Amino acid sequence: MDGRMGQGAQHTLKEWILAAEVALLENVDDTAAERFSWLAEGLRRRSPEKLWDLLRDASKEELDKVPELDNLLERLAQTLVGVGRLGETADLVKAARQWEVRLAGSVYRQLAQAQMRSGETARAEETIRELLKQDADDVEAQRLLYRVLRETGRMAEAHDVLNRLVELDPSAATATFAHRERGKLGEMRGRPVRIALLSSYVLDPLIPFLDVECRRAGLAPAFYVAPFNQYTQEVLDPGSGLYGFGPEIVFVALDLEDLAPAVRRAPSVDELARSGDEIRSSLTALVRELHARCNALIVVHELALTGRSSHGILDNRRGDGLSRWTEDLNRDLAEELGSQAHTFLLPLRQVLSRVGTERGQSRKLRYMARMRHGDAALRELARYSMRYVKPLKGLTRKCVVVDLDGTLWGGVVGEVGAEGIQLGPTAPGIEFVDFQEALLNLTRRGILLAVCSKNNPADVMPVLRDHKHMVLREEHFSALRINWRNKAENLAEIAEELNIGLDALVFFDDNPVERELIRQMLPEVLTVEVPRDASQFRSTLEDLTDFELLALTREDELRVGQYEANRRRQALERSSGRLDEYLHSLELRADIARAQASHVARLVQMFNKTNQFNATTRRYGAPEMARLVASPDHRVYVLEVADRFGEHGIVGAAIVREQRETWGIDSFLLSCRVMGLSVETVLLKRIYDAARVRAVARLVGEFVPTAKNGPTVDFYRRHGFRLDGDAGGTQAWILDPRADRIEDPAWIAVKVTGE
Amino acid sequence: MRTVEEVVAGVFGVERGSVDESSCPESVEGWDSMGHLNLLAALEQNFNVSIDIGDVVEMVNVQKIRDILLAYGVRG
Numbered sequence: 056m057d058g059r060m061g062q063g064a065q066h067t068l069k070e071w072i073l074a075a076e077v078a079l080l081e082n083v084d085d086t087a088a089e090r091f092s093w094l095a096e097g098l099r100r101r102s103p104e105k106l107w108d109l110l111r112d113a114s115k116e117e118l119d120k121v122p123e124l125d126n127l128l129e130r131l132a133q134t135l136v137g138v139g140r141l142g143e144t145a146d147l148v149k150a151a152r153q154w155e156v157r158l159a160g161s162v163y164r165q166l167a168q169a170q171m172r173s174g175e176t177a178r179a180e181e182t183i184r185e186l187l188k189q190d191a192d193d194v195e196a197q198r199l200l201y202r203v204l205r206e207t208g209r210m211a212e213a214h215d216v217l218n219r220l221v222e223l224d225p226s227a228a229t230a231t232f233a234h235r236e237r238g239k240l241g242e243m244r245g246r247p248v249r250i251a252l253l254s255s256y257v258l259d260p261l262i263p264f265l266d267v268e269c270r271r272a273g274l275a276p277a278f279y280v281a282p283f284n285q286y287t288q289e290v291l292d293p294g295s296g297l298y299g300f301g302p303e304i305v306f307v308a309l310d311l312e313d314l315a316p317a318v319r320r321a322p323s324v325d326e327l328a329r330s331g332d333e334i335r336s337s338l339t340a341l342v343r344e345l346h347a348r349c350n351a352l353i354v355v356h357e358l359a360l361t362g363r364s365s366h367g368i369l370d371n372r373r374g375d376g377l378s379r380w381t382e383d384l385n386r387d388l389a390e391e392l393g394s395q396a397h398t399f400l401l402p403l404r405q406v407l408s409r410v411g412t413e414r415g416q417s418r419k420l421r422y423m424a425r426m427r428h429g430d431a432a433l434r435e436l437a438r439y440s441m442r443y444v445k446p447l448k449g450l451t452r453k454c455v456v457v458d459l460d461g462t463l464w465g466g467v468v469g470e471v472g473a474e475g476i477q478l479g480p481t482a483p484g485i486e487f488v489d490f491q492e493a494l495l496n497l498t499r500r501g502i503l504l505a506v507c508s509k510n511n512p513a514d515v516m517p518v519l520r521d522h523k524h525m526v527l528r529e530e531h532f533s534a535l536r537i538n539w540r541n542k543a544e545n546l547a548e549i550a551e552e553l554n555i556g557l558d559a560l561v562f563f564d565d566n567p568v569e570r571e572l573i574r575q576m577l578p579e580v581l582t583v584e585v586p587r588d589a590s591q592f593r594s595t596l597e598d599l600t601d602f603e604l605l606a607l608t609r610e611d612e613l614r615v616g617q618y619e620a621n622r623r624r625q626a627l628e629r630s631s632g633r634l635d636e637y638l639h640s641l642e643l644r645a646d647i648a649r650a651q652a653s654h655v656a657r658l659v660q661m662f663n664k665t666n667q668f669n670a671t672t673r674r675y676g677a678p679e680m681a682r683l684v685a686s687p688d689h690r691v692y693v694l695e696v697a698d699r700f701g702e703h704g705i706v707g708a709a710i711v712r713e714q715r716e717t718w719g720i721d722s723f724l725l726s727c728r729v730m731g732l733s734v735e736t737v738l739l740k741r742i743y744d745a746a747r748v749r750a751v752a753r754l755v756g757e758f759v760p761t762a763k764n765g766p767t768v769d770f771y772r773r774h775g776f777r778l779d780g781d782a783g784g785t786q787a788w789i790l791d792p793r794a795d796r797i798e799d800p801a802w803i804a805v806k807v808t809g810e
Numbered sequence: 811m812r813t814v815e816e817v818v819a820g821v822f823g824v825e826r827g828s829v830d831e832s833s834c835p836e837s838v839e840g841w842d843s844m845g846h847l848n849l850l851a852a853l854e855q856n857f858n859v860s861i862d863i864g865d866v867v868e869m870v871n872v873q874k875i876r877d878i879l880l881a882y883g884v885r886g
Contacts, residue, residue: 168825168827198823226821226848226851226852227847227848227851228820228821228822228823228845228848228849228851228852229823231840231844231845231848232821232822232823232840235840236823259844260844260847419860419863420847422863423847423863423866424843424844424847426847429851430851
């Protein structure tokens with residue numbers, strides 16, 4: 056540019072600069088300001104670096120007088136980037152921050168892109184991070200940051216930025232982008248999960264959304280989609296890609312119109328009956344076949360009608376009405392699938408209704424791509440699918456910790472008193488009653504509740520005990536932290552008191568400051584993004600996909616009462632001086648039995664969530680467990696414990712592999728609720744007894760150390776086993792049942808069934 | 811309302827500067843048949859139109875998309 060300017064132009068440039076300097080100094084009234092603007096504009100075009108020199112050296116007072124300084128700086132920055140003066144632009148951006156002039160995000164982004172093009176990756180990152188400080192929600196900036204991280208090989212961080220990106224922009228395009236990029240990043244973090252889709256239509260676009268949801272749950276998913284409309288072959292052929300993939304969960308999504316094309320053309324009563332029977336028998340056969348050939352959890356989508364019935368308003372009055380026919384079909388499917396332990400019917404119509412059937416079932420996508428669901432419906436479907444994936448992977452949360460003021464009721468009880476809070480049958484107040492009822496419903500599934508509130512107990516307890524509109528009472532809460540301490544400390548204590556991990560907690564607090572604190576201090580806790588509007592509290596809670604159980608066991612229903620009993624037990628522990636006396640006073644009873652098919656659901660639950668007292672941490676799913684229970688070469692034991700305060704239910708289990716001379720203890724685990732009572736000795740003694748009477752020479756306790764099973768490290772040594780080597784991280788602890796002895800503790804009454 | 815180039819860059823996650831009039835499925839990573847549907851959804855949302863299937867198959871590059879949008883009365 057300079058080269059094209061002649062001698063005259065150089066001269067003029069000097070004049071420009073002088074005039075601009077003079078104008079800046081003299082800038083006392085509007086005319087001078089206008090004149091400066093005009094001069095600066097000219098200077099920017101002719102020699103942007105000179106204008107920058109000028110501005111950089113100006114004092115704060117001088118700059119304050121410059122009209123629309125932000126605009127001028129933004130234009131100047133763009134010009135500087137355009138002529139490749141990246142260093143100056145970076146200085147300008149930095150100076151603007153010091154001068155407290157906010158520049159548009161595009162200035163930062165253009166600079167960062169230019170820096171990346173010229174290989175200044177570290178500088179580009181600095182620029183992007185500065186922009187994100189100013190606006191953390193800038194999607195484009197997140198994309199640029201992702202690119203920098205990928206190019207500099209920081210894959211873990213790159214994965215995190217992709218999470219953030221899909222959070223900010225939930226479109227199909229971004230989900231697809233993230234999914235594709237993850238393929239390139241390779242390195243996967245989190246527990247693996249293998250998900251297969253079988254469908255009569257194109258369901259591939261669900262994958263990016265499922266990927267997003269799995270990442271959010273800390274899972275590293277692998278996917279398999281059966282070739283288009285080949286679901287039957289895939290199920291029937293033992294050598295199919297589906298079985299080769301080895302799925303843990305299979306979603307079967309069949310479209311009603313694909314199964315019964317007749318429904319599009321006003322079918323007769325006979326036609327409907329015939330199609331209905333065909334669908335029932337073919338789908339049932341398909342699921343049974345699939346079930347027999349693989350271990351996966353099977354989730355079949357409900358059958359949904361697209362569009363309206365040709366009978367109009369008469370549809371539900373006629374024998375050949377479609378709505379009643381569809382209802383009957385789905386009810387029969389629910390019954391068939393419900394009769395087996397790991398086949399489920401996904402309520403597709405309920406899922407689609409969340410986005411509206413119009414957006415849910417897109418005709419254009421059907422015509423163009425043999426797809427069915429649009430973006431919004433796919434997002435909803437992916438979210439709902441996690442209700443099956445999470446419990447399968449042991450990710451069910453166990454406790455909701457709630458705040459009080461503004462969360463369980465409106466207003467601050469310490470200011471307005473128990474009678475002044477908003478809680479009752481009319482608004483405002485009814486929305487909090489409704490929310491409390493939803494929390495109460497969770498306790499019916501065995502989910503615990505706890506309170507963490509900054510308050511004086513003297514203000515709060517009268518509300519919990521006596522307020523006539525409180526749904527939740529003191530006894531519904533398994534732990535209470537009503538004090539003025541840091542909530543992160545309180546939450547850690549609650550987890551400890553309830554003997555659950557921080558990753559089992561959900562935190563529900565209307566105060567965004569508290570939520571941010573917990574997000575930063577305790578990222579394992581699920582901190583719910585609570586809306587400002589309390590009338591959305593109930594649906595926000597119900598939309599969480601973290602409370603699902605694949606089967607409701609008796610232990611789940613007993614649990615809430617058990618924690619209440621635990622509180623009383625601990626009070627007793629404090630009051631009795633000697634441990635021995637305390638243990639005797641508990642009046643412990645232990646029942647040990649060989650596991651039956653009916654125990655499988657509880658066993659799977661325990662095997663998948665027990666971490667601390669678990670000798671090998673081997674996870675077994677329902678089909679494998681059912682096989683082990685039925686196997687003639689294995690002995691699966693269950694331990695049930697009760698004491699004077701109530702029943703604990705099944706809290707211990709072990710799997711023994713029988714070989715003629717040697718029995719191997721494949722798994723041995725104990726719920727943390729009963730640790731420290733020596734009930735594990737009672738269970739081990741039964742295994743030992745059985746081995747002894749059969750003259751087994753070697754009882755081998757296997758132990759695999761993990762980050763969490765510290766409490767089990769000493770288990771076999773304590774019971775007289777000797778370490779006999781370590782093969783690939785698995786220690787073998789040996790006992791000779793013919794010579795060694797194991798004794799029951801004196802404070803436990805033991806009962807053995809089915810030995 | 812964003813321009814066609816901006817929509818394309820956003821959908822495929824590429825630099826805005828790398829998209830021009832001639833950009834097409836062969837030149838943009840991710841612009842496959844599934845990507846085309848995502849682009850369609852983004853265009854329909856951005857320009858608030860519902861694009862006919864016959865037109866969708868004609869959308870072979872940025873310039874062509876702009877021409878087609880004109881038929882719906884919007885300037886991309």
